[in-house]
Amino acid sequence: MRRTRYHLLGAAAFLLPALLIFLAFTLYPFVLTCVQSVFTTNAKGDLVGFSGLDNYIRLFQSTIYRISLKNTIVYIFLTVPGTIVLSLAMALLTSSGRKGMGIFRTIFTFTMGISVAAASMFWTFMFHPTMGLLNTVLEMFGGERVGWLTDMDVAILSISIVTIWMNTGYCYLILLGGLKSIDKTYYECSDIAGVGGWQRLRKVTLPLLSPFLFYVLVISVVNAFQSFGVIDMMTHGGPANSTNLLVYSIYEDVFVNYNYSFAAAQGVVLFVIVTLISLLQMKIVERRVTYQ
Amino acid sequence: MIRLENVAKSYDGKTMVIQDINLEIKKGEFFVLLGPSGCGKSTLLRMIAGLEKITQGDLWIDGQHANDLLPKERNLSMVFQNYALFPHMTVRDNILFGLDARKVDRQEQEERLGKVAEIMGLAEYLGRKPGQLSGGQRQRVALARSICSQTPICLMDEPLSNLDAKLRGQMRSEIRRIQRMLGLTIVYVTHDQVEAMTMGDRIMVLNGGHVQQVGEPLEVYNNPENLQVATFIGMPQMNVFRAQTEEEGLRMNGSLLLRSRSGRTIRLPGQEFEAGIRAEHFSQTGGDADYVLEAEAAMVEYTGDETQISFADGQGYSVVKWPGQVPVRAGEKLELGVDAEHLYFFDRETGRRLRQGGGEGQ
Missing domain, CATH: 2.40.50.140 (Nucleic acid-binding proteins)
Known part of the structure; x- marks a missing residue:
């Protein structure tokens, strides 16, 4: 008994630093957000009066919020498959031990070392309507200029391209590591059985890679929900809210409109959505994942 | 069935890991490659399988020059040391793996599966995943896959080394029984002299990439040609x-x-x-x-x-x-x-x- 207590004390001592950080920077803000969301607040963020579910009701009546929700869904459907397919293709191409692949591995991962700010600057130049590389090339081949960041229908696509470009490096690295971890006797077995090419990819490689694909999927979806930097740097949610995503909308309500409690309600809803989707992924998708 | 002439293997183009292998394995023979670890026996097996390039010499399989044939064109199957069972597939799909690629029709696949499952005692496990099987059962699935392919040659790379002693003894006689029953030509790699002695029709003792002796088990035991063979065989x-x-x-x-x-x-x-x-x-x-x-x-x-x-x-x-x-x-x-x-x-x-x-x- 005494021994157990001693052990517990020791364990607590080691856990304390992490626990304090968690309490101060995760749990406390989370609880505060939940509390704020059922109150009204003044411009300084102080609680003024209890308002029940008013903030939530207003939220679902808000057109801008509904637009940002729709944008976020579109953004997820563009960036998640885009990132995974691209990084998977790159990983498959460079996973062989062929000579010279090291160079490509470096090139494919270098975006990991670039900050959102730098990437956004770079892509803002690329997307520039008159001097940008993309439009210059389009015009060279007789195409028309595209308003990459100014056209309401195109802006979300442009933002997605930048996001894919930013995230592919990390996903690529994870998937490459996954491919490398697959025991080579599985491939030898396939070679002898005559299972090759597309069949081998579908029946052998992808199922064995599934834990890594699943991880990349969950991370990409969560990241997409939380995207902020690129939008803040490149479009500020525009034009006409066409790239206004959930987190950006929260940011605007807090730091532009000083509407704290309304933003808090959005934060809670976002938390619920992300939790539900993650649970859903674990329930449905993870059934098809085989851990070795 | 399998003929090797002056076969040699080098990874770096300078040092030979295997040299001067001359060998003829007859149809229906249980041929054992025996030697301590690192002697080149697995490399030799993998060259026959087509998983390693042959640096020098010639390989004939069934009268056909096979040096440059792809593994799938050699019409053989292989049982790996770690079994290479796919964790995401059921026992059934593992056993039938590759039959689609070989264009075996569904009905035929079912017939083969039924027979093999019966021979190997796997009928009640067909719906399970490898993770739910014991070591011995996994071994059987790996063997069943090999048998199901109905290739005349089966290569085995230390297939019993992951089993405990008792099970190893059982599987030894079981593999031998099935080999006789189906008339398979088996090339079997092991470092275990008991396996070699009890299973092989003939044994080839390898050491340091060189053939030490080829012969029937008792012949090798009674008349070792050199000190290495004499001390390697016998407990x-x-x-x-x-x-x-x-x-x-x-x-x-x-x-x-x-x-x-x-x-x-x-x-x-x-x-x-x-x-x-x-x-x-x-x-x-x-x-x-x-x-x-x-x-x-x-x-x-x-x-x-x-x-x-x-x-x-x-x-x-x-x-x-x-x-x-x-x-x-x-x-x-x-x-x-x-x-x-x-x-x-x-x-x-x-x-x-x-x-x-x-x-x-x-």
């Missing part, structure tokens, strides 16, 4: 002494005397060589044996059906093995008999077998 290991001929017999390790009772002298080219005696070839009394050795028992071990006695031989310890439970105490003086036919002689430099009456080897 406990053959006792080896540094020997010198003397008037009275043979002086071993400079101390023990193997006394000749008939007065016959051992005639060998040269005076110094290695002498080998298997543990079970020492008789319990000098009796009417050709040679007698006096020694003092250092340690006695009983396994129940056998008695093993070790004695100091001037270099280390040598071992005597007798059937049954022989009452001997440590410290007791022993008079051990050895017949002339059970004395093996090897050249000290080359390790090659020396035979009495002059001449080297056969």
